[in-house]
Amino acid sequence: MYIEKTPLPGVLVLVPKRIGDARGFFSESWNRKTLLAAGVELPEFVQDNHSMSAAIGTLRGLHFQSPPHAQGKLVRCGRGRLFDVAVDIRKGSPTYGQWYGAELSFENARQLWIPAGFLHGFVTREADTEIAYKCTDHYAPECDGGVAWDSVGIDWGDGIKPLLSAKDAGAPALADFDSPFTYAGPFDYEARL
Numbered sequence: 001m002y003i004e005k006t007p008l009p010g011v012l013v014l015v016p017k018r019i020g021d022a023r024g025f026f027s028e029s030w031n032r033k034t035l036l037a038a039g040v041e042l043p044e045f046v047q048d049n050h051s052m053s054a055a056i057g058t059l060r061g062l063h064f065q066s067p068p069h070a071q072g073k074l075v076r077c078g079r080g081r082l083f084d085v086a087v088d089i090r091k092g093s094p095t096y097g098q099w100y101g102a103e104l105s106f107e108n109a110r111q112l113w114i115p116a117g118f119l120h121g122f123v124t125r126e127a128d129t130e131i132a133y134k135c136t137d138h139y140a141p142e143c144d145g146g147v148a149w150d151s152v153g154i155d156w157g158d159g160i161k162p163l164l165s166a167k168d169a170g171a172p173a174l175a176d177f178d179s180p181f182t183y184a185g186p187f188d189y190e191a192r193l
């Protein structure tokens with residue numbers, strides 16, 4: 001697995017190796033031991049999610065779960081193509097309000113690690129795009145929160161008119177949002193990579 005730092009400290013791009021043969025390929029899409037060998041210890045994953053978005057331009061986000069059920073997420077694209085975004089919302093962080101986005105697709109096999117304390121959202125760039133993502137805490141609707149997709153200055157792509165859920169359409173702007181997260185210093189792995 002290749003591990004790439006991003007311009008947003010804490011957020012990583014992981015790219016598993018694909019072993020090809022006449023049938024197709026095999027890939028270890030997640031292996032804790034491989035990451036540990038590289039000095040990256042992620043919290044334990046306890047829930048896997050899978051969502052499919054039929055229309056191009058479907059935008060899900062920007063979401064978080066507040067403590068005590070804050071979630072880190074490792075996102076990968078099983079089918080199609082999407083632009084996946086993380087936003088730092090840890091009060092006191094040197095990168096508070098900053099975002100990073102990566103194009104994830106079945107073809108490029110890229111995964112995005114988004115730690116707890118960051119918003120997560122994505123917009124689809126192909127029809128019938130599916131994402132599968134691992135979460136470090138269980139679903140807790142009472143801790144569910146969101147920030148408006150268009151209030152962070154994210155470049156989602158030209159001329160986007162997103163398909164949003166009613167919840168996402170009514171989310172508060174980042175400027176009006178009081179984050180439940182506080183910066184606790186850099187993640188251990190930041191210095192090791």
Ligand SMILES: Cc1cn([C@H]2C[C@H](O)[C@@H](COP(=O)(O)OP(=O)(O)O[C@H]3O[C@H](C)C(=O)[C@H](O)[C@H]3O)O2)c(=O)[nH]c1=O
Nearest residue numbers: 049051060061063064073120121122138139140165167
């Ligand atoms: C997240 C979640 C949702 N649900 C139920 C609740 C609703 O009845 C239905 C759809 O939920 P929602 O509209 O919140 O789904 P998304 O808009 O895809 O939200 C997710 O997408 C963004 C990008 C994320 O990072 C989060 O994982 C999550 O917020 O699934 C569950 O039963 N379990 C869950 O873990």
